[in-house]
Every structure is written in C-alpha cells, then in structure tokens.
Amino acid sequence: xxxxxxxxxxxxxxxxxxxxxxxxxxxSHSTTVFVGSSGCGKTxxxxxxxxxxxxxxGEVLIDGEPVSGIxxxxxxxxxxxxxxxxxxxxxxxxxxxxxxxPVLTGTPKAKARQExxxxxxxxxxxxxxxxxxxxxxxxxxxxxxxxxxxxxADPNILLMxxxxxxxxxxxxxxxxxxLLRLQRELGKTTVFVTHDIDEAFLLGSQVVILQxxxxxxQIGSPAEILAHPASDFVADFVGAKRGKRRLTAEERSAGDDxxxxxxxxxxxxxxxxxxxxxxxxxxxxxSRSVSNKTDQAGDA
Amino acid sequence: xxxxxxxxxxxWSLTLTHVGLCVPPIVLGFVISVPLGYWAxxxxxxRSVLLTAGNIAYxxxxxxxxxxxxxxxxxxxLNPLNVVVALLLYAVAIMVRSAxxxxxxxxxxxxxxxxxxxxxxxxxxxRVELPLAGPVLLAGVRVVSVSTISLATVAALVGIPxxxxxxxxxxxxxxxxETLTGLVAVLVVAAVFDLILGGLGRLLMPWNRRRRLSSSAxxxxxxxxxxxxxx
Ligand SMILES: Nc1ncnc2c1ncn2[C@@H]1O[C@H](COP(=O)(O)OP(=O)(O)OP(=O)(O)O)[C@@H](O)[C@H]1O
Ligand SMILES: [Mg+2]
Numbered sequence: 001x002x003x004x005x006x007x008x009x010x011x012x013x014x015x016x017x018x019x020x021x022x023x024x025x026x027x028s029h030s031t032t033v034f035v036g037s038s039g040c041g042k043t044x045x046x047x048x049x050x051x052x053x054x055x056x057x058g059e060v061l062i063d064g065e066p067v068s069g070i071x072x073x074x075x076x077x078x079x080x081x082x083x084x085x086x087x088x089x090x091x092x093x094x095x096x097x098x099x100x101x102p103v104l105t106g107t108p109k110a111k112a113r114q115e116x117x118x119x120x121x122x123x124x125x126x127x128x129x130x131x132x133x134x135x136x137x138x139x140x141x142x143x144x145x146x147x148x149x150x151x152x153a154d155p156n157i158l159l160m161x162x163x164x165x166x167x168x169x170x171x172x173x174x175x176x177x178x179l180l181r182l183q184r185e186l187g188k189t190t191v192f193v194t195h196d197i198d199e200a201f202l203l204g205s206q207v208v209i210l211q212x213x214x215x216x217x218q219i220g221s222p223a224e225i226l227a228h229p230a231s232d233f234v235a236d237f238v239g240a241k242r243g244k245r246r247l248t249a250e251e252r253s254a255g256d257d258x259x260x261x262x263x264x265x266x267x268x269x270x271x272x273x274x275x276x277x278x279x280x281x282x283x284x285x286x287s288r289s290v291s292n293k294t295d296q297a298g299d300a
Numbered sequence: 301x302x303x304x305x306x307x308x309x310x311x312w313s314l315t316l317t318h319v320g321l322c323v324p325p326i327v328l329g330f331v332i333s334v335p336l337g338y339w340a341x342x343x344x345x346x347r348s349v350l351l352t353a354g355n356i357a358y359x360x361x362x363x364x365x366x367x368x369x370x371x372x373x374x375x376x377x378l379n380p381l382n383v384v385v386a387l388l389l390y391a392v393a394i395m396v397r398s399a400x401x402x403x404x405x406x407x408x409x410x411x412x413x414x415x416x417x418x419x420x421x422x423x424x425x426x427r428v429e430l431p432l433a434g435p436v437l438l439a440g441v442r443v444v445s446v447s448t449i450s451l452a453t454v455a456a457l458v459g460i461p462x463x464x465x466x467x468x469x470x471x472x473x474x475x476x477x478e479t480l481t482g483l484v485a486v487l488v489v490a491a492v493f494d495l496i497l498g499g500l501g502r503l504l505m506p507w508n509r510r511r512r513l514s515s516s517a518x519x520x521x522x523x524x525x526x527x528x529x530x531x
Pocket of ligand 2: 042043044161
C-alpha cells in the first residue's frame, strides 16, 4: 500500500493556495511524517489521501490507482483516520466508537463490539472503560480510543493528524511509545502529521519537512536530515544551528554514564560508556536514541 | 375551593381538550422545524430568511391569528383546527431558531472526523448530527411546549373550549376563583409536559448527563427565552 502524490496543488474556493506543487512517494509498511509549522498545508495533504480534500491539480495514487476514481465513502472506510482531540462521537460509548467502521461496513453489531474489546486491549485501554462515553475519559485515554477506532477495520493505511498534539508531555511520550510498538506489530502504511520535530524524528522512518505552501524543505530519514540539513531553514527547524542538537560529551565520574550537554552548556541527556568506551548502536536511525526528550521541539 | 371540587369533571375535561389542542402543534412544529433549522445552519442566506420570517410570524398577536386562520383556511370559525394551525405557526417560529442553533452547535471537528471514518451524508445526519443537536433541540422544544400551552388559552376568545374558557367565563362572571382555577391548571399542564420532555431527554441522550456542554451549545442554550402569553 504505497501512496504517491503526483504534482498536487490545492487552491481553496476562497483563493488560498494551501499546496503549490507537491510530489512524494510514501513507502508501504512504514511511517512517513509530514512536519512543518502551522498553516503549511499538512492537513490539506493528508486529507487528499482519503478524499476529504480533492486536489485542484495533480493526483494521489494508492498502489498506482488514482484515488479520484474511488468512491470517497468506500475509500475512507478502508483508511484509518486519527485526529487531534480524538474526534470521537460524544454520544456513543467507547466500545461503539471503536466499532464505528466495522458497523458501517455491515459487521453485525454484537460481533463488531466483541472485536472492539480486543482492540481496546491492543491499545492498552482497560476493558472497564468500554461502556463510558468519551466525555468521561482523560485526553490520553480518548486518543487511545481514537487509535483503536482507526485500527478497528484493519486498514492498510493509517492517517494521523497531530493525534498527540493536545496531551501533556508525559502522556504524549507514552502514546508515542505505544504507537511505535503497534507499528512494529502491524506494519501499517502510516502518514503522521505533526509540528513537533522531536516527534517526527522519533516516529518517522521518512520525514518530510514542509514550508508554507506545502513546499518540501527536505525529505529523508531522521539521521540524514540531522547529519546533512539541506538548508538553513532545515538546520534552524531541527534546531541544529542553535546548538540544541549539537551535543558534547562531558567527563563525569557518574558510573558508566557520560553526560551530554548542548551548545548552551545545558545537560541534554546521558549516554552509556562503560569503561570510558561509547556504546555505538550501529549506523542509521537508531543513533537518535541520543536525542533529548525534554527538549521541546525546535520551537516549530 | 368548594367550586373547584364541584367542577372537577369540567376541569379534567377542559384539561384534556387543552392538551389535545397543544400536542399536535408541539410535535408537528418539531418535525417541520428540524429540516428547516438544518437548512438554516448550512446556508447563511436560508438562515437570515427563515429567522426573519420566524420573528415576524411570532410578532402577530395571537388573537389576530386565531381570527385570521379560519378565513385563510376557509374553515368554520369554531373548528379547533384553526387554533392548532395558529399554534403550529408560533411553534415553528420559535423552533426554527432553536433548530438552527442546535445544528450549528455540533462541533465541526466531530463532523469531520465522522466523515473521515466513512459516514455517508445521510448516515452523518441521522447518526451524528441529529443526535448531537439533541440537547439544544430539547431546550427549544421545552420553550415551545410552555409557550404553546400558554397560548392555547386564546382559543376561548373565539369560542373554542380550552383551559382559557375558565379565564373568559371567570371574567364575565367576575368570579376570581374560576380564573385562578384555569391559571393553576395551565401551570400544572405546562409543568407536567416539561417533566415529560426532561425525562425523554434523559432517556434518549444518556451521554449528555455528565458531559460539559460545548461552548457553542451552552451559548445557544443561554439565549433569552421569548416571552409568551400574548393577549
Ligand atoms: N477549507 C479551507 N478554506 C480555505 N482555506 C483553507 C481551508 N483549509 C485550510 N486552508 C488554508 O490552507 C492553508 C493550509 O492549511 P492546513 O490546514 O493544511 O495547514 P496545516 O499545516 O495542517 O496547519 P496546522 O498545523 O495549523 O493544522 C492555511 O493557510 C489555511 O488557512
Ligand atoms: Mg492541520
């Protein structure tokens, strides 16, 4: 289930051009993150995939098939969608929310509910919450329900629009880890939208940094982008220039851990170095475990 | 008091007549206003036309309407249907605004997310928008109910029996106890209707009980209630 954007452009009826000319191929079974500041066209792009937005020019293809030829309602039922503030139906219980798409596609209610219970387990929600209404859940729990709902019909594609944008940093951290685990288990083709560069680097195997108008500032793996920012804009965006990510090891006699400080001299994290020797996690994206968690997102 | 006890039969039968006059306009007013209100929430042109028409209709004095309706419909002046039609007009005039506000109170976010899950347009209306408009719709129906029950007393002025007959009769005979009896009966009917509607709301919208209202719904609910009882 690869997704391809071919020279898409979107001008809204009021004349706003949200996306100018955007082409990207999203590989299957991995997570691609669109990251950029507010108003740069992320949501517009994401919604082109399930036809909530139709491009003014160009086309979006799923496995080589133009989505413009697929009936929108049918298309949406086979694509999971999770958004900020969960967008759960407030008048339906947690269980019925999760069962939404299977019920829409004709699964008998009892069976859909039974399967929804299993989905709750999968996203780490206690079954005792099944009969609550969304308004009776915490923000983090609501987001988990949103993820369970997005996965309930076992779609090949999962679209996530700033799903963790409105929860506190600790809960966000949990949800991100949970998503990484799910992604390892399920291997969905996931398109994730965020304005948080840390989140983008943590979750994405491919990261697309966007500028206003859906212009691609850089596309690549987190490691590539961190190591070789394509422009000052990107360097600034990932925080490399301001030293947020340029970390130096500081000698400390604190066991086997060496303290890392950023260019401003502030402690940013630790790295294991038994007997003064660094543990190298091997080349590639894994080395980003060094990146600090408390740093709030190169102020995207 | 003795008078009331002697006339309990009359009180009961006029109460039933009164209820019979009020239920059809309340129910039909709701059924007619929901699609109109939905339309008004979708198109600003429709909204301004419908709400203005509603305001104008509501300004027509009740007694004028009760006299005019039979002329327009060509019905005998003593046909209770005249009163029902007049009350229906008022009910729609009030309810369209509530219904428009009710549909506007459905969070765009929820509508978009439901669309993204794959609700088709009609499913979206019946399964998402209508139920979520419920709390504000209910608030509107409660206002319509009270207003209709109060207005229906005007029927007595053109000789159609209702609880208003106690007012006209008591006035003519200069007998305050009778007028007061009618007034209490109207209040009791209004209270019972309101209790029933509240109960229906709790039954049909269990999700609404502990939920904080979204800010737009709260705003729609806090709009001033139109004044009723126009003689
Ligand atoms: N329905 C619409 N009509 C007109 N303009 C729109 C519409 N939706 C979005 N836009 C405009 O298009 C541009 C891109 O919007 P979009 O929602 O795609 O941005 P975004 O990157 O998702 O932003 P955010 O991070 O704030 O969610 C913005 O300038 C926005 O104002
Ligand atoms: Mg957005």
